[in-house]
Every structure is written in C-alpha cells, then in structure tokens.
Amino acid sequence: MTAREQQGAPPDNGRHAASGDGSVRLDAPPRRERGTRVRRRRVRAAWLFLTPMLIVLAAVAGWPLMRTFWFSLTDASLSSLEGAQFIGLENYLVFDEGWYGIMADPLWWQSVWNTLYFALVSVSLEAVLGVIVALVLNAHFRGRTLVRAAMLIPWAIPTVVSAKIWAWMLNDQFGIINHLLMGLGLIAAPLSWTADASLSMWAVIMVDVWKATPFVALLVLAALQMLPGDCYEAAKVDGISPVKVFFRVTLPLITPALLVAVIFRALDALRVFDVIYVLTSNASSTMTMSIYARQQLVEFQDVGYGSAASTLLFMIIALVTVIYLYLGRRQLGGES
Numbered sequence: 001m002t003a004r005e006q007q008g009a010p011p012d013n014g015r016h017a018a019s020g021d022g023s024v025r026l027d028a029p030p031r032r033e034r035g036t037r038v039r040r041r042r043v044r045a046a047w048l049f050l051t052p053m054l055i056v057l058a059a060v061a062g063w064p065l066m067r068t069f070w071f072s073l074t075d076a077s078l079s080s081l082e083g084a085q086f087i088g089l090e091n092y093l094v095f096d097e098g099w100y101g102i103m104a105d106p107l108w109w110q111s112v113w114n115t116l117y118f119a120l121v122s123v124s125l126e127a128v129l130g131v132i133v134a135l136v137l138n139a140h141f142r143g144r145t146l147v148r149a150a151m152l153i154p155w156a157i158p159t160v161v162s163a164k165i166w167a168w169m170l171n172d173q174f175g176i177i178n179h180l181l182m183g184l185g186l187i188a189a190p191l192s193w194t195a196d197a198s199l200s201m202w203a204v205i206m207v208d209v210w211k212a213t214p215f216v217a218l219l220v221l222a223a224l225q226m227l228p229g230d231c232y233e234a235a236k237v238d239g240i241s242p243v244k245v246f247f248r249v250t251l252p253l254i255t256p257a258l259l260v261a262v263i264f265r266a267l268d269a270l271r272v273f274d275v276i277y278v279l280t281s282n283a284s285s286t287m288t289m290s291i292y293a294r295q296q297l298v299e300f301q302d303v304g305y306g307s308a309a310s311t312l313l314f315m316i317i318a319l320v321t322v323i324y325l326y327l328g329r330r331q332l333g334g335e336s
Contacts, residue, residue: 072092073089110287114285116270127216162210201285208275
C-alpha cells in the first residue's frame with residue numbers, strides 16, 4: 001500500500017494532483033480520451049443523418065433485391081407469379097441424370113466471359129483515353145472552353161439514341177463507316193460490323209468508349225485543376241523531362257480521382273445492356289449477363305430462372321467491386 005493510500009487519499013491514476021493546501025483535485029481527462037469522445041459523437045451524428053437515406057435505400061433497392069433472390073428459389077413464371085413453388089437451388093444447379101440449371105448452361109458462361117471481356121477492354125481504353133483528353137484540355141490554348149463543352153456531347157446524348165446512331169453508321173450497306181474506309185482503300189468490301197461475330201464485340205466496345213471517355217476525362221480534369229503548381233515549377237527548374245514528371249508527379253496525384261472514375265465505369269460496364277442490345281440484340285457473340293437475364297425473364301417468361309441469373313449478376317458485380325476497392329486502398333496505402 002502506498003503512502004497516499006495509507007493517508008486515505010485516492011490512488012494516483014494520472015488524473016489526480018495535490019493542490020497547494022494539500023487537497024486533491026481532478027485534472028482534465030487526457031487528450032486521447034477527449035478525442036475518442038468527440039469521434040464517437042461524430043459517428044453517432046453521421047449515423048443519425050444517414051438513417052433516412054438508408055431507410056429509403058432499403059425500400060427502393062433492398063426489397064426488390066430480396067424479392068428477386070426469393071424468385072430465384074422458385075419455379076415462378078411471368079404468367080403465374082402467385083402460384084410459384086419453392087424448388088431450392090434447382091435454378092442454379094441440380095443433378096438429375098445430368099447437370100441442369102443456369103450454372104450448367106454454356107450460354108450463361110459465354111455471357112459471363114463476354115461481360116468481363118467487355119468491361120476490361122472498354123474501361124481500360126476509357127481510362128487511358130480519358131487521361132490523355134484531360135491532359136490536353138488542361139493545357140492553355142485558344143478555344144479551350146468550346147472544346148471542353150464539345151467533349152461532353154457524347155456523354156450527354158442518351159445511350160439508346162447514341163447506340164441507334166452508331167447502328168446506322170455501322171450498317172454494312174448504308175453506313176458511313178464502311179464508305180469512309182472503302183474511300184481510303186483500307187477495306188475492299190463492306191464489313192458487317194454488328195452481324196459478324198468476329199467484329200461485333202469490338203464494334204460495341206468502340207461505341208461504349210466513344211460515349212464514356214468524356215466522363216473519365218471530366219473527373220481526371222477536375223483532379224488536374226487542383227494540383228499544386230510548385231511541384232511542376234521545381235521539376236522544370238531541375239530539368240526533369242515531362243514524361244518523367246507525369247509518371248512520378250501527376251499520375252500519383254490524380255490516382256484517387258482516376259480510381260473513382262474507373263470503379264463507376266466498371267460498374268456500368270458489368271451491367272451493360274442498352275448499347276449492346278440496340279446494336280446486336282440477342283447475339284451470342286456479344287450477349288452479356290444482363291441480356292441473358294432479360295431473355296429468360298421476358299422472352300422465355302421464366303421468372304425463376306431469370307431471377308437466378310440476375311442474382312448471380314449482382315454477386316459477380318459485388319465481388320469485383322470489393323476486390324477492386326481492396327486493391328485500390330492497398331495501393332494508395334502503400335504509396336502514402
């Protein structure tokens with residue numbers, strides 16, 4: 001027992017101190033404890049403000065998602081939703097003298113591959129071209145404001161409208177694309193851009209890149225506008241080449257904005273429907289998971305099977321998003 005305890009004084013835990021008259025006073029709590037309390041109050045306030053939005057989100061998105069998952073476990077059809085019977089995972093995969101279900105359907109796996117291939121190629125091209133366009137628009141030249149406004153036109157046009165415009169431009173008989181290529185001597189005969197299985201995927205990728213690149217460029221341009229100028233002035237004084245400055249200074253600083261643009265575009269590309277359906281309809285060479293689900297739901301009127309496809313689409317998108325966010329945070333954490 002210490003001398004303080006023998007005298008009946010409270011134990012010294014770092015928050016008590018003796019005053020001049022011998023009495024004991026309570027000091028202010030440590031700074032770390034005060035910071036923890038402030039942080040907890042901020043977290044409670046944040047949840048308080050987020051609660052209405054979460055309730056609306058659960059009503060608008062959560063309930064349809066759960067209902068879709070329930071339908072995927074039934075034999076529901078478009079003509080008899082109320083009489084649906086629970087069949088478990090038979091829509092996904094079942095063995096009955098052979099494997100049946102969506103995961104045993106070669107067309108489903110073809111649509112998964114088409115979707116992932118489309119997303120990877122289109123988003124990669126959009127990221128590279130978006131950075132290039134943003135760098136050009138960030139430079140000072142006459143008419144820059146007009147060029148920036150014109151850049152947004154492809155993004156402003158509705159997707160169905162732009163896809164229909166490109167469908168006419170890529171037409172094998174009347175399209176201007178074949179006319180220009182033949183006029184330049186690059187092709188000897190018209191090409192069936194949207195009907196040929198070897199060209200249709202690249203045709204839809206080209207249209208998607210044309211439309212979505214301005215979105216990536218806009219986000220990257222906003223990041224470029226916020227970069228400090230002293231770094232570039234120091235690099236110019238030291239005689240560092242512009243290419244090295246871009247990879248050592250500019251690219252690391254705009255990486256957070258670029259990651260945001262890529263994740264938004266990846267989500268759009270993984271659930272792409274309109275641009276591909278307008279250009280190539282239900283062609284197996286370009287069929288995506290969304291088009292596959294729509295075919296089962298609408299054309300075949302199999303709500304259970306189509307809901308299973310929609311559920312798998314949601315799970316794949318969620319998995320890709322989580323992996324991408326984890327890798328992005330890890331990269332940013334390593335750079336910091």
